[in-house]
Amino acid sequence: MPRLAKxxxxxxxxxxxxxxxxxxxxxxxxxxxxxxxxxxxxGYTRQLLQSFCTDKGFTLRIRPLRRLNSRELATEKNYWxxxxxxxxxxxxxxxxxxxNYVGQNxxxxxxxxxxxxxxxxxxxGEFNKLFYVRNEEIAIHPLLPEELNFLIYNxxxxxxxxxxxxxxxxxxxxxxxxxxxxxxLLKLNKSNLRETSGQxxxxxxxxxxxxxxxxxxxxxxxxxxxxxxxxxxxxLPSFNKVNLNGYIKELLETAGFTQPVSKTRERRGRVTExxxxxxxxxxxxxxxxxxxxxxxxxxxxxxxxxxxxxxxxRKISGHAPGSKEFYRYVLWAQTYQxxxxxxxxxxxxxxxxxxx
Numbered sequence: 262m263p264r265l266a267k268x269x270x271x272x273x274x275x276x277x278x279x280x281x282x283x284x285x286x287x288x289x290x291x292x293x294x295x296x297x298x299x300x301x302x303x304g305y306t307r308q309l310l311q312s313f314c315t316d317k318g319f320t321l322r323i324r325p326l327r328r329l330n331s332r333e334l335a336t337e338k339n340y341w342x343x344x345x346x347x348x349x350x351x352x353x354x355x356x357x358x359x360x361n362y363v364g365q366n367x368x369x370x371x372x373x374x375x376x377x378x379x380x381x382x383x384x385x386g387e388f389n390k391l392f393y394v395r396n397e398e399i400a401i402h403p404l405l406p407e408e409l410n411f412l413i414y415n416x417x418x419x420x421x422x423x424x425x426x427x428x429x430x431x432x433x434x435x436x437x438x439x440x441x442x443x444x445x446l447l448k449l450n451k452s453n454l455r456e457t458s459g460q461x462x463x464x465x466x467x468x469x470x471x472x473x474x475x476x477x478x479x480x481x482x483x484x485x486x487x488x489x490x491x492x493x494x495x496x497l498p499s500f501n502k503v504n505l506n507g508y509i510k511e512l513l514e515t516a517g518f519t520q521p522v523s524k525t526r527e528r529r530g531r532v533t534e535x536x537x538x539x540x541x542x543x544x545x546x547x548x549x550x551x552x553x554x555x556x557x558x559x560x561x562x563x564x565x566x567x568x569x570x571x572x573x574x575r576k577i578s579g580h581a582p583g584s585k586e587f588y589r590y591v592l593w594a595q596t597y598q599x600x601x602x603x604x605x606x607x608x609x610x611x612x613x614x615x616x617x
Contacts, residue, residue: 267328271321272311274381278373279303287376306369313351319344323377326386341388359526359533360395367394397527401589402550403559406566408518409437413481418516426515428498429508431485435497436556437563438482440578443505443553444468449496454486461486472579506552513548522547558590565594 281287282295282303289295314321321344324337345367352358352366374389404412411418412434419427436446445465455462461478478486486496500508521544524535537545557578564574571591580587 267324269323269325269382271323272307274323274377275307275310275373277381278376279307281376281380287380302365303369303373306366309352309366310348310370313348316355317347317351319347323382323385325382325384327384337386338388338391341391345392353528359528360397360530361399361526364394364396367392395527395530398589399526400524401558401562402522402547403555403562404437404518406563408516409434409559409563412437412516422512422515426508426512429500429505429512431488432497432500432505433509433512433556435482435485436553437559438479439463439476440557440560440564440574441465441474442467442557443502446497446556447500447502447505450494451496454496467579474577474579476577502553509551509553509555510548513551514546516548518548518551519546521545522550524550561587561590562594565590 278287279300283300285294287295310321313319324333326334326337329337349363349367352363371389371392371394374385375387378385378387378389412430419430422430432446436443439446441449445468448468449463449465453463453465455464461483462475463478464473464475466473489495489497492498524545525532526535527533535545537543537549539549561574561578564577565571571587574590575582575584575587578587
């Protein structure tokens with residue numbers, strides 16, 4: 262058996278990692294294939310590492326530990342510590358990224374090194390354990406139930422919109438109702454619609470998680486679909502996702518959802534308030550932060566805020582039990598419920614005794 266080389270090409274091994282993931286040779290812990298979105302992120306991380314090596318003159322390589330003595334092992338450990346510090350400094354200081362993005366790339370590198378050690382070069386070492394993953398909980402900004410009600414039922418507002426913005430409103434309102442990921446929402450076709458005894462249901466298998474969801478559609482959602490029933494296949498008008506983000510911002514600005522909103526990010530664990538680059542000196546507005554994600558977030562928080570049991574909402578949204586992401590929606594909805602409770606008790610306080 263030939264002896265292993267002293268140094269192995271890092272990027273060649275990274276390409277093997279990506280290819281094995283794409284072909285199904287490497288799977289998720291639950292046995293499912295790696296998603297297309299995750300594979301794309303692997304590619305972005307590879308590009309980032311290549312840029313880092315070029316810009317900083319850093320050479321990445323893998324050394325099989327079975328051929329190293331104790332002094333060389335210590336050197337190798339220091340090498341990976343040095344890499345992690347230089348790479349994260351590069352992401353923060355040179356590229357201006359924040360904790361979540363740095364953490365996402367760190368997780369991918371850790372997964373790669375773990376795969377190298379277990380499958381590609383057994384005994385290459387568990388240096389991925391030297392890396393820590395930073396992350397932050399970015400605030401969600403869903404519509405309040407009152408705001409969603411305005412978009413659904415205010416006919417004068419709808420009539421004031423251009424034909425294109427009316428289509429945007431229909432897609433947005435539908436998305437704020439069914440809690441689908443935008444990738445699934447924009448692919449809805451007539452085979453996803455079921456009718457039983459005059460009631461309409463939307464049946465969807467998530468592209469990201471391969472989970473099935475079934476949700477009964479309210480009358481206003483059915484009315485939206487009726488507008489586009491002459492379309493050949495799709496249930497809703499078609500939009501490019503990037504253009505849809507811009508249109509959603511325009512729609513909500515037109516609706517008057519322009520209240521100031523604080524936008525913060527963490528860098529090395531320290532909170533930084535971001536400035537509105539498009540309007541220097543002014544805060545972000547709610548409409549400025551809206552995107553396609555707002556639809557799913559609004560749907561989930563509306564369900565929770567108006568009293569739908571958590572397990573039912575989770576079934577509709579496709580979140581796993583104990584999901585940290587889902588818990589964020591629960592906390593936001595609880596804030597809304599607390600506000601409504603406070604209003605109720607304030608009204609109770611205003612009631613005077615009949616005997617007084």
